[in-house]
Structures are given as C-alpha cells and as structure tokens.
Amino acid sequence: MKSNLITRGGHDLLAAELKHLWHEQRPEITQKVNWAASLGDRSENADYQYNKQLLRKIDRRVRYLGKRLEELRIVDYSPEQAGKVYFGAWADIENEAGEQRTLRIVGVDEIYDHHPQHVSIDSPMARALLGKQVDDEAEVLTPSGKKRWYINAIRYEQPENAPNWRQ
Template sequence: MNKAFVKKSDGDDDDLEFGLPPIPAGTKNYMTPAGHARMKAELLDLIDNARPEVVRIVSWAASNGDRSENGDYIYGKRRLREIDRRIRFLTKRLDLAEIVDPSVHHGNDQVFFGATVIYQTQSGEEHTVTIVGIDELDPLNGKISWISPVARALTKAREGDLVTLMTPAGLDELEILSVSYPEAN
C-alpha cells in the first residue's frame, strides 16, 4: 500500500496505548499530590536516566556498521520511540493536572475527591475504595477514578447514607459505613 494512504498517528492515541481512559471533554485532570509526585518522578527518571542510556546504546550500535541487521540498533530505536511516547504522555497529563489535596477534608464525613470510603452492598459485601484521579487508577488496590460509576454514586454522600448504583446486574444499594481522608502533612 502506498504510504500516502496510511494515516500517520499524531500522538493523541497515547492515552489508550498506556491503558488509561482519555480525560473526558470539558473536565479537569484532577490528581492527588502523591499521584502527581509519582508521575513527575517517572518523567524525570525517563528524561535523566532511561533515555540517555538507550541513546548511548543506539549510538554504540550505530557505530558498528550495517544497521539493517543490527539487533541492538533496531531494538534500541524502538525502545527510544516508546520512551519518547511515554515522555509526551506524562508531560501532557502533568500539564493538564489540577492537584487537589484531600487532606483539606480531614475529619469530614462527606465523600469528595481523595476520600477513602468503606461501603457495603445489598448482598453484604464490604468494599474499601479511595477516589483518585484518572492517572492514579489502581482497581486491584482499591483506587478508583473519580469518573467511575461507583465514585460518582458515592460523591457528596455522607457516612450512613444509602446510595443507588446501576450495575450490569441491575440496581444495587450501597451503604456508606465510613469516610476518611489523609491528615495534612
């Protein structure tokens, strides 16, 4: 196929490539201070350590001659593209980030961004979740995005409230057992 008919990526699919949902149009990229610090540390590590190391390897491999069958060169260039793509993604997400410190709600029993909520379903299952930003999402460790259906159902409710959640199995009622926030540092 002629290259003129092949769509060249403009880099906007970075969100999907890294397994993260895109930021919904018209919303902000809320992030906790800890999540922002982790992303910034990853970005600085890629820029200061990983990228220079791969550039060194590619440069060495290029000096060995024929690049067409040079595995170090080919895989090094591929790794360099992956690192550059991740750097673009992190830079874009950090530029859009709005840091929200959940400790300002310490002692509050109402659910807002950054809250750790213990709730019970109608079937008696107890769950503990922390409402975080899209980029901090880690469902296996109880960190859910503020745009998730569970977080939206819980937001603005208080300890002891019953909230309704639409699930694939139908409506479920969640009872909020406790709400907590980290203490200010």
C-alpha cells in the first residue's frame, strides 16, 4: 500500500506541475490538435495523431495529480523531531565498509526520476532509520541479508541541490 505522506516542498512541486499542465501545456497542445484537425484527413495526419496522444497523456496526469493531491497529507517539520530521524529528514549514514550515503526520507510521490538520495517512507531502509539518533545503528534487511548502517548526522533543512520539478 502506498503511503499518503508528503513534505510541503513535495506537495508544492506536484501542485505546480498540475497548474503548469492545466494552464499552460494542455491549452497549447489543444490548440495544436485543433490546427491539425483543420487540415482534413485525420487518419494519416501525424501531427494530429501525435498531439492527440500527448493530450491524452496530459489528461491522465492531470486526473492523477488532482486525485492524488486530495489524498496526500503534508508532514511539516516539528521541533520535537530534532535529533531523530523522522519523515523529511536528511540522514548521513555509513556502513561497516566505510561507504557513506546521504538519504532523505520522503513520500513515494517525491521520488523524482529515481533520485538516488530519496528513499520512500515505505522502504526497508527508511523503516530501519525511523526514530534513530546520531551514532545509532540501523539494521536493514536486504535480499542479500542484513546490512548495518550507522547514523552520522541528521538534519531537516533543504539542501541547495535538491531536485526541482522540471517541465
């Protein structure tokens, strides 16, 4: 089951995408479809067929975003979270081999283009890290067995290189 949690930043990005699709991209493609349809025979009109297909894709995404945004629950940072890993946290972790990673625990809707630093709140890694503090050990069950990760730092600010919704 997909969780309905999202950070405020993630929610804002999805809302911006919906607004862009509905108010900018859809009217532009609709105009192209109308122009291509005015040329006559639609069965062999590549412009018409391509833009009609694109319009259907936009409409599907608009319907999905409209419904999904209503279901989502925004989770804002709370001072009580300080010092522990909770939803929205950035965690610097390290394994026994010295491999270091920085992860952010987010909702499934915030994992853009499989962003390597974002992990879903529903993932085994996120579940293992939740509630932990700096210097705690998190055991993650993976297909290749248990892996240990140590928490080096926790923060809740937004880094400058965070992904932005792209047009």
